[in-house]
Amino acid sequence: MKKANSLIILLLSLTIFINNSSTYIIADHLDIYDGEINLRGTIINGTDPDIIYEYEIILMSTQNSSTELIEIDSKITSSDFEFSKINIDESFTYFLMITHQEIPTIVFLEEIDDQYKVDIVVYDRVLTPKDISIIDYSIMIPHLSPESDVVSILGLISFENIGNKTFYADLSDPNLSGLNLLRFSLPENFENLSVDSDLPPGNVMQIPTGFALSNPVPPGQHQILYSYSMPRNTSSINYTIRLPFGAKKFKLLAPEKTDINKNEILTNELTEVDEKIYEVLSGNNLKNGDVINIQINKIATPSFYDKFLSFVNKNSLSVVIGTSSATILLILIFLSIYRNAEVNNKDKGEEDELIEKILKLDKRFKNKQIEEEEYIILRNSYKKRIKGKI
Numbered sequence: 001m002k003k004a005n006s007l008i009i010l011l012l013s014l015t016i017f018i019n020n021s022s023t024y025i026i027a028d029h030l031d032i033y034d035g036e037i038n039l040r041g042t043i044i045n046g047t048d049p050d051i052i053y054e055y056e057i058i059l060m061s062t063q064n065s066s067t068e069l070i071e072i073d074s075k076i077t078s079s080d081f082e083f084s085k086i087n088i089d090e091s092f093t094y095f096l097m098i099t100h101q102e103i104p105t106i107v108f109l110e111e112i113d114d115q116y117k118v119d120i121v122v123y124d125r126v127l128t129p130k131d132i133s134i135i136d137y138s139i140m141i142p143h144l145s146p147e148s149d150v151v152s153i154l155g156l157i158s159f160e161n162i163g164n165k166t167f168y169a170d171l172s173d174p175n176l177s178g179l180n181l182l183r184f185s186l187p188e189n190f191e192n193l194s195v196d197s198d199l200p201p202g203n204v205m206q207i208p209t210g211f212a213l214s215n216p217v218p219p220g221q222h223q224i225l226y227s228y229s230m231p232r233n234t235s236s237i238n239y240t241i242r243l244p245f246g247a248k249k250f251k252l253l254a255p256e257k258t259d260i261n262k263n264e265i266l267t268n269e270l271t272e273v274d275e276k277i278y279e280v281l282s283g284n285n286l287k288n289g290d291v292i293n294i295q296i297n298k299i300a301t302p303s304f305y306d307k308f309l310s311f312v313n314k315n316s317l318s319v320v321i322g323t324s325s326a327t328i329l330l331i332l333i334f335l336s337i338y339r340n341a342e343v344n345n346k347d348k349g350e351e352d353e354l355i356e357k358i359l360k361l362d363k364r365f366k367n368k369q370i371e372e373e374e375y376i377i378l379r380n381s382y383k384k385r386i387k388g389k390i
Contacts, residue, residue: 032115037086039109041118042079043098046219047164048124052078055100055122059083061092101125103166103216104200123166123218127173128180131163132217134247139239141254143276144301151230151237151299157184159245160221168216178207182217185241186210190228197224209242235301239294243286251282252294261295358383 043055058074072094075081088094094109100122112118136158141151161167169180186193186209193211195204199222202215213224230237239252254260256270256277266281281294361378 033088033109035088037083037088037094037109038115039081039083039096039112039118040116041081041120043077043081044119044121046121046123053100054078055098057081057096057098057120059086059094059096061089061094063092096120098122101168103168123164125168126163126165127168127170129167129169129182129217129245131161131165132159132167132182132245133162134159134243134245135221136249137241137243137247137251138249139241139252140278141237141252141258141296141299143255144299149233151234153190153228153230155184155224155226157224157226158221159224161217161219164219166216166218169214171214178209178212179244181205181207181212182215183207183212183244184210184224184226185239186228187230187237187239189231189234191231193226193228195224195226198222199224209240235298237296237299239292239296241292241294243290243292244288246288246290247283247286249282249284250286250292251280253278253280254296255279255300257300259297261297263292263294265290265292266294 037059039059043057045051045053054076055078056074056076059072061070061072062068063070070092072086073083075083096107096109096118098105098120101124103123103125105120105122107118107120134157136156138156140154140156142154144151167182169182170176193204193206195211195213197213197215199213199215199217202213205212205214211226241250243250250266252266253271253273256279258279260268260279260281262268263281265286266283269280269282271278271280283292286292358379
Protein backbone atom coordinates (compact mmCIF):
# COMPACT_ATOMS: atom_id res chain seq x y z
CA MET A 1 0.00 0.00 0.00
CA LYS A 2 1.19 3.53 -0.81
CA LYS A 3 0.85 6.76 1.09
CA ALA A 4 -1.07 9.46 -0.78
CA ASN A 5 0.63 12.76 -1.51
CA SER A 6 -0.11 15.96 0.42
CA LEU A 7 -2.35 17.38 -2.32
CA ILE A 8 -4.74 14.44 -2.02
CA ILE A 9 -4.74 14.80 1.76
CA LEU A 10 -5.77 18.44 1.39
CA LEU A 11 -8.46 17.63 -1.14
CA LEU A 12 -10.00 14.91 0.99
CA SER A 13 -9.97 16.86 4.22
CA LEU A 14 -11.62 19.84 2.55
CA THR A 15 -14.20 17.63 0.84
CA ILE A 16 -15.16 15.99 4.12
CA PHE A 17 -15.55 19.41 5.71
CA ILE A 18 -17.58 20.96 2.90
CA ASN A 19 -19.92 17.98 2.69
CA ASN A 20 -20.81 18.70 6.33
CA SER A 21 -20.35 15.08 7.24
CA SER A 22 -18.53 13.59 10.17
CA THR A 23 -14.77 13.68 9.76
CA TYR A 24 -14.61 9.99 10.51
CA ILE A 25 -17.17 7.63 8.99
CA ILE A 26 -17.40 4.45 11.02
CA ALA A 27 -17.08 1.20 9.09
CA ASP A 28 -20.26 -0.10 10.75
CA HIS A 29 -22.06 1.79 7.97
CA LEU A 30 -20.53 -0.70 5.49
CA ASP A 31 -22.67 -3.65 6.56
CA ILE A 32 -23.68 -4.36 2.95
CA TYR A 33 -20.09 -5.34 2.19
CA ASP A 34 -20.13 -8.13 4.81
CA GLY A 35 -16.54 -7.49 5.88
CA GLU A 36 -15.11 -7.47 2.35
CA ILE A 37 -15.03 -4.78 -0.35
CA ASN A 38 -16.37 -5.92 -3.72
CA LEU A 39 -17.21 -3.10 -6.12
CA ARG A 40 -18.17 -2.91 -9.78
CA GLY A 41 -19.11 0.27 -11.57
CA THR A 42 -18.81 2.70 -14.46
CA ILE A 43 -17.25 6.13 -14.89
CA ILE A 44 -19.51 8.39 -16.96
CA ASN A 45 -18.41 11.63 -18.58
CA GLY A 46 -21.32 13.97 -17.95
CA THR A 47 -20.07 16.53 -20.47
CA ASP A 48 -19.99 14.15 -23.45
CA PRO A 49 -20.54 10.42 -22.81
CA ASP A 50 -19.29 9.61 -26.30
CA ILE A 51 -15.80 10.98 -25.69
CA ILE A 52 -13.35 8.36 -24.41
CA TYR A 53 -10.90 9.35 -21.69
CA GLU A 54 -8.55 7.28 -19.61
CA TYR A 55 -9.28 7.70 -15.91
CA GLU A 56 -7.38 6.59 -12.86
CA ILE A 57 -9.74 5.53 -10.08
CA ILE A 58 -8.19 4.96 -6.67
CA LEU A 59 -9.59 3.05 -3.70
CA MET A 60 -8.30 4.81 -0.59
CA SER A 61 -8.74 4.72 3.15
CA THR A 62 -7.99 6.79 6.20
CA GLN A 63 -7.78 5.57 9.76
CA ASN A 64 -10.43 7.15 11.93
CA SER A 65 -7.89 8.49 14.41
CA SER A 66 -5.42 9.74 11.78
CA THR A 67 -5.18 12.24 8.92
CA GLU A 68 -2.93 9.92 6.90
CA LEU A 69 -4.43 8.64 3.64
CA ILE A 70 -3.57 5.22 2.29
CA GLU A 71 -3.88 4.08 -1.31
CA ILE A 72 -5.22 0.52 -1.28
CA ASP A 73 -5.59 -0.13 -5.00
CA SER A 74 -5.99 1.73 -8.29
CA LYS A 75 -7.27 1.02 -11.80
CA ILE A 76 -6.76 2.69 -15.17
CA THR A 77 -9.93 2.54 -17.23
CA SER A 78 -11.96 4.37 -19.84
CA SER A 79 -15.26 3.26 -18.34
CA ASP A 80 -15.75 0.13 -16.20
CA PHE A 81 -13.88 -0.66 -12.98
CA GLU A 82 -13.85 -3.37 -10.33
CA PHE A 83 -12.30 -3.85 -6.89
CA SER A 84 -12.69 -7.21 -5.16
CA LYS A 85 -11.84 -9.21 -2.07
CA ILE A 86 -10.43 -6.37 0.02
CA ASN A 87 -10.88 -6.90 3.75
CA ILE A 88 -12.56 -4.12 5.71
CA ASP A 89 -10.93 -2.84 8.88
CA GLU A 90 -13.50 -1.28 11.22
CA SER A 91 -11.07 1.45 12.23
CA PHE A 92 -10.82 2.79 8.64
CA THR A 93 -12.97 4.89 6.33
CA TYR A 94 -12.99 3.95 2.62
CA PHE A 95 -13.64 6.02 -0.51
CA LEU A 96 -13.10 6.16 -4.27
CA MET A 97 -11.40 9.12 -5.95
CA ILE A 98 -11.11 10.14 -9.59
CA THR A 99 -9.20 13.26 -10.68
CA HIS A 100 -10.24 14.40 -14.15
CA GLN A 101 -8.63 17.51 -15.63
CA GLU A 102 -7.37 18.40 -12.13
CA ILE A 103 -10.88 18.28 -10.65
CA PRO A 104 -11.32 15.65 -7.88
CA THR A 105 -14.48 13.57 -7.57
CA ILE A 106 -14.80 11.59 -4.33
CA VAL A 107 -17.37 8.93 -3.40
CA PHE A 108 -17.49 7.39 0.08
CA LEU A 109 -18.31 3.70 0.14
CA GLU A 110 -20.96 4.21 2.80
CA GLU A 111 -22.86 6.44 0.33
CA ILE A 112 -23.11 3.66 -2.27
CA ASP A 113 -26.51 1.94 -2.50
CA ASP A 114 -25.59 -0.91 -4.83
CA GLN A 115 -21.98 -2.11 -4.64
CA TYR A 116 -22.27 -3.90 -7.98
CA LYS A 117 -23.69 -0.92 -9.87
CA VAL A 118 -21.64 2.15 -8.98
CA ASP A 119 -22.04 5.05 -11.43
CA ILE A 120 -19.60 7.94 -10.97
CA VAL A 121 -20.18 11.06 -13.09
CA VAL A 122 -17.28 13.38 -13.94
CA TYR A 123 -17.29 16.57 -16.02
CA ASP A 124 -14.82 18.29 -18.30
CA ARG A 125 -13.33 21.58 -17.16
CA VAL A 126 -14.08 25.12 -18.32
CA LEU A 127 -11.88 28.03 -17.17
CA THR A 128 -14.42 30.86 -17.38
CA PRO A 129 -17.71 31.34 -15.46
CA LYS A 130 -19.74 31.98 -18.61
CA ASP A 131 -22.49 29.52 -17.59
CA ILE A 132 -22.97 30.77 -14.01
CA SER A 133 -26.42 32.21 -13.33
CA ILE A 134 -27.65 33.68 -10.03
CA ILE A 135 -31.10 32.43 -9.02
CA ASP A 136 -31.53 34.35 -5.75
CA TYR A 137 -29.19 36.91 -4.15
CA SER A 138 -30.29 37.78 -0.61
CA ILE A 139 -28.69 40.05 2.01
CA MET A 140 -30.12 40.35 5.50
CA ILE A 141 -29.27 42.78 8.29
CA PRO A 142 -30.90 41.15 11.35
CA HIS A 143 -32.46 43.23 14.10
CA LEU A 144 -29.67 44.41 16.39
CA SER A 145 -29.36 42.60 19.69
CA PRO A 146 -30.14 44.81 22.72
CA GLU A 147 -26.92 43.52 24.31
CA SER A 148 -24.66 44.37 21.36
CA ASP A 149 -23.66 47.33 19.22
CA VAL A 150 -22.14 45.17 16.45
CA VAL A 151 -23.95 44.95 13.10
CA SER A 152 -23.85 41.36 11.77
CA ILE A 153 -24.91 40.68 8.19
CA LEU A 154 -25.95 37.44 6.48
CA GLY A 155 -25.92 36.56 2.80
CA LEU A 156 -27.44 33.62 0.93
CA ILE A 157 -26.77 33.15 -2.76
CA SER A 158 -28.45 30.41 -4.78
CA PHE A 159 -26.92 29.95 -8.20
CA GLU A 160 -26.63 27.47 -11.04
CA ASN A 161 -24.07 26.24 -13.50
CA ILE A 162 -26.35 25.86 -16.51
CA GLY A 163 -23.60 24.36 -18.69
CA ASN A 164 -22.33 20.79 -18.96
CA LYS A 165 -18.79 21.46 -17.72
CA THR A 166 -17.32 22.17 -14.30
CA PHE A 167 -16.16 25.76 -13.96
CA TYR A 168 -12.73 25.73 -12.31
CA ALA A 169 -10.54 28.82 -12.65
CA ASP A 170 -6.84 28.36 -13.37
CA LEU A 171 -5.19 30.05 -10.41
CA SER A 172 -1.75 29.35 -11.87
CA ASP A 173 -2.48 31.60 -14.85
CA PRO A 174 -0.52 34.86 -14.38
CA ASN A 175 -3.11 36.66 -16.50
CA LEU A 176 -6.02 35.52 -14.34
CA SER A 177 -8.35 38.42 -13.51
CA GLY A 178 -11.33 38.87 -11.26
CA LEU A 179 -13.56 38.42 -14.31
CA ASN A 180 -12.73 34.70 -14.28
CA LEU A 181 -13.54 34.14 -10.62
CA LEU A 182 -16.75 33.38 -8.76
CA ARG A 183 -16.95 36.73 -6.94
CA PHE A 184 -19.39 38.69 -4.77
CA SER A 185 -19.56 42.20 -3.32
CA LEU A 186 -19.14 43.38 0.27
CA PRO A 187 -19.20 46.90 1.76
CA GLU A 188 -15.99 48.62 2.81
CA ASN A 189 -14.53 47.93 6.27
CA PHE A 190 -16.21 44.53 6.65
CA GLU A 191 -14.80 42.20 9.33
CA ASN A 192 -14.93 38.52 10.37
CA LEU A 193 -15.95 37.09 7.00
CA SER A 194 -17.14 33.47 7.10
CA VAL A 195 -18.14 31.53 3.95
CA ASP A 196 -19.69 28.08 3.57
CA SER A 197 -21.06 26.30 0.51
CA ASP A 198 -22.03 22.93 -0.93
CA LEU A 199 -19.26 23.16 -3.54
CA PRO A 200 -16.21 20.88 -3.78
CA PRO A 201 -13.16 22.12 -1.84
CA GLY A 202 -11.56 25.47 -2.60
CA ASN A 203 -10.35 28.69 -1.03
CA VAL A 204 -11.95 32.01 -0.08
CA MET A 205 -10.01 34.99 -1.42
CA GLN A 206 -10.55 38.59 -0.40
CA ILE A 207 -10.57 41.00 -3.35
CA PRO A 208 -10.97 44.82 -3.39
CA THR A 209 -14.73 44.60 -4.00
CA GLY A 210 -15.52 41.70 -1.66
CA PHE A 211 -14.59 38.02 -1.87
CA ALA A 212 -14.05 35.33 -4.50
CA LEU A 213 -14.07 31.52 -4.44
CA SER A 214 -11.63 29.17 -6.14
CA ASN A 215 -13.93 26.14 -5.74
CA PRO A 216 -14.88 23.99 -8.73
CA VAL A 217 -18.51 24.54 -9.73
CA PRO A 218 -20.07 21.40 -11.27
CA PRO A 219 -23.23 21.63 -13.39
CA GLY A 220 -26.39 22.05 -11.32
CA GLN A 221 -27.65 24.26 -8.51
CA HIS A 222 -25.54 25.31 -5.53
CA GLN A 223 -25.70 27.62 -2.51
CA ILE A 224 -23.27 29.91 -0.74
CA LEU A 225 -23.95 31.12 2.80
CA TYR A 226 -21.76 33.88 4.17
CA SER A 227 -21.69 36.25 7.12
CA TYR A 228 -19.61 39.19 8.26
CA SER A 229 -19.77 42.07 10.70
CA MET A 230 -19.15 45.80 10.57
CA PRO A 231 -16.99 47.80 13.01
CA ARG A 232 -18.57 48.55 16.40
CA ASN A 233 -21.15 51.35 16.51
CA THR A 234 -21.58 51.33 12.72
CA SER A 235 -24.88 53.06 11.96
CA SER A 236 -24.65 53.52 8.18
CA ILE A 237 -23.50 51.29 5.30
CA ASN A 238 -22.81 52.17 1.68
CA TYR A 239 -23.44 49.14 -0.55
CA THR A 240 -22.11 48.90 -4.08
CA ILE A 241 -23.33 45.49 -5.21
CA ARG A 242 -21.90 44.31 -8.51
CA LEU A 243 -23.74 41.53 -10.32
CA PRO A 244 -21.35 40.04 -12.91
CA PHE A 245 -23.69 37.05 -13.25
CA GLY A 246 -26.94 39.03 -12.99
CA ALA A 247 -29.70 37.85 -10.64
CA LYS A 248 -33.20 36.54 -11.29
CA LYS A 249 -34.15 37.76 -7.81
CA PHE A 250 -32.39 40.22 -5.51
CA LYS A 251 -33.44 41.41 -2.07
CA LEU A 252 -31.98 43.23 0.89
CA LEU A 253 -33.72 43.05 4.27
CA ALA A 254 -33.09 45.56 7.06
CA PRO A 255 -34.87 46.18 10.39
CA GLU A 256 -38.07 48.21 10.18
CA LYS A 257 -37.56 52.00 10.36
CA THR A 258 -34.05 51.73 8.93
CA ASP A 259 -33.34 54.87 6.89
CA ILE A 260 -32.57 53.67 3.33
CA ASN A 261 -32.16 55.84 0.25
CA LYS A 262 -34.63 54.86 -2.46
CA ASN A 263 -33.19 52.99 -5.44
CA GLU A 264 -34.67 53.47 -8.88
CA ILE A 265 -34.45 49.79 -9.90
CA LEU A 266 -35.62 48.27 -6.61
CA THR A 267 -39.06 48.23 -4.99
CA ASN A 268 -39.63 48.81 -1.28
CA GLU A 269 -42.04 46.99 1.02
CA LEU A 270 -42.40 45.54 4.52
CA THR A 271 -42.33 41.86 5.41
CA GLU A 272 -42.40 39.76 8.58
CA VAL A 273 -39.62 37.29 9.36
CA ASP A 274 -39.65 35.32 12.61
CA GLU A 275 -42.22 37.72 14.11
CA LYS A 276 -40.07 40.76 13.29
CA ILE A 277 -40.78 43.41 10.67
CA TYR A 278 -38.20 44.19 7.98
CA GLU A 279 -37.80 46.77 5.25
CA VAL A 280 -37.26 44.92 1.95
CA LEU A 281 -35.62 46.27 -1.19
CA SER A 282 -36.14 43.84 -4.05
CA GLY A 283 -35.66 43.52 -7.78
CA ASN A 284 -36.12 40.90 -10.50
CA ASN A 285 -34.32 39.88 -13.68
CA LEU A 286 -31.22 41.98 -13.12
CA LYS A 287 -28.77 41.76 -16.02
CA ASN A 288 -25.16 40.60 -16.08
CA GLY A 289 -22.94 43.51 -15.10
CA ASP A 290 -25.66 45.50 -13.32
CA VAL A 291 -24.54 47.54 -10.30
CA ILE A 292 -26.87 48.31 -7.39
CA ASN A 293 -26.05 51.24 -5.11
CA ILE A 294 -27.81 51.19 -1.74
CA GLN A 295 -27.14 53.82 0.91
CA ILE A 296 -28.26 52.84 4.41
CA ASN A 297 -28.15 56.10 6.36
CA LYS A 298 -29.17 54.81 9.77
CA ILE A 299 -29.83 51.25 10.91
CA ALA A 300 -32.76 50.96 13.30
CA THR A 301 -31.57 50.21 16.84
CA PRO A 302 -33.42 48.64 19.80
CA SER A 303 -35.52 51.02 21.87
CA PHE A 304 -34.99 51.55 25.60
CA TYR A 305 -38.01 49.32 26.24
CA ASP A 306 -36.50 46.53 24.10
CA LYS A 307 -33.22 46.76 25.98
CA PHE A 308 -35.01 46.73 29.33
CA LEU A 309 -37.19 43.78 28.30
CA SER A 310 -34.13 41.89 27.11
CA PHE A 311 -32.40 42.58 30.41
CA VAL A 312 -35.44 41.34 32.34
CA ASN A 313 -35.72 38.17 30.25
CA LYS A 314 -32.02 37.48 30.55
CA ASN A 315 -31.86 38.19 34.27
CA SER A 316 -35.37 37.24 35.37
CA LEU A 317 -34.30 35.56 38.64
CA SER A 318 -32.01 38.43 39.58
CA VAL A 319 -34.72 40.93 38.75
CA VAL A 320 -37.31 39.06 40.85
CA ILE A 321 -34.94 38.89 43.81
CA GLY A 322 -33.88 42.49 43.27
CA THR A 323 -37.48 43.67 42.96
CA SER A 324 -38.49 41.84 46.15
CA SER A 325 -35.55 43.34 48.01
CA ALA A 326 -36.39 46.78 46.68
CA THR A 327 -40.03 46.38 47.76
CA ILE A 328 -39.00 45.38 51.27
CA LEU A 329 -36.58 48.30 51.40
CA LEU A 330 -39.31 50.72 50.32
CA ILE A 331 -41.63 49.39 53.03
CA LEU A 332 -38.92 49.84 55.66
CA ILE A 333 -38.22 53.37 54.46
CA PHE A 334 -41.93 54.18 54.55
CA LEU A 335 -42.29 52.84 58.09
CA SER A 336 -39.23 54.77 59.18
CA ILE A 337 -40.60 57.99 57.68
CA TYR A 338 -43.98 57.34 59.27
CA ARG A 339 -42.48 56.74 62.70
CA ASN A 340 -40.25 59.79 62.40
CA ALA A 341 -43.28 61.83 61.43
CA GLU A 342 -45.12 60.61 64.52
CA VAL A 343 -42.14 61.42 66.74
CA ASN A 344 -41.74 64.82 65.09
CA ASN A 345 -45.41 65.58 65.62
CA LYS A 346 -45.11 64.61 69.27
CA ASP A 347 -41.94 66.68 69.69
CA LYS A 348 -43.60 69.59 67.94
CA GLY A 349 -46.46 69.48 70.42
CA GLU A 350 -44.09 69.45 73.40
CA GLU A 351 -42.04 72.29 71.90
CA ASP A 352 -45.13 74.45 71.43
CA GLU A 353 -46.16 73.75 75.00
CA LEU A 354 -42.73 74.80 76.36
CA ILE A 355 -42.74 77.98 74.29
CA GLU A 356 -46.17 78.82 75.67
CA LYS A 357 -44.86 78.25 79.20
CA ILE A 358 -41.93 80.61 78.55
CA LEU A 359 -44.31 83.29 77.27
CA LYS A 360 -46.49 82.94 80.35
CA LEU A 361 -43.41 82.97 82.57
CA ASP A 362 -42.21 86.18 80.89
CA LYS A 363 -45.62 87.75 81.47
CA ARG A 364 -45.64 86.77 85.15
CA PHE A 365 -42.12 88.16 85.61
CA LYS A 366 -43.12 91.38 83.90
CA ASN A 367 -46.11 91.70 86.20
CA LYS A 368 -43.84 90.97 89.16
CA GLN A 369 -45.72 87.83 89.97
CA ILE A 370 -42.50 85.79 90.32
CA GLU A 371 -39.06 86.40 91.76
CA GLU A 372 -36.17 87.02 89.39
CA GLU A 373 -34.12 84.03 90.58
CA GLU A 374 -37.01 81.63 90.17
CA TYR A 375 -37.82 83.21 86.79
CA ILE A 376 -34.26 82.67 85.48
CA ILE A 377 -34.10 79.05 86.67
CA LEU A 378 -37.45 78.10 85.13
CA ARG A 379 -36.82 79.94 81.87
CA ASN A 380 -33.38 78.31 81.38
CA SER A 381 -34.90 74.92 82.14
CA TYR A 382 -37.62 75.40 79.49
CA LYS A 383 -35.06 76.61 76.94
CA LYS A 384 -32.80 73.58 77.51
CA ARG A 385 -35.73 71.25 77.02
CA ILE A 386 -36.58 73.00 73.74
CA LYS A 387 -32.96 72.70 72.50
CA GLY A 388 -33.01 69.00 73.31
CA LYS A 389 -35.89 68.58 70.88
CA ILE A 390 -34.09 70.30 68.01
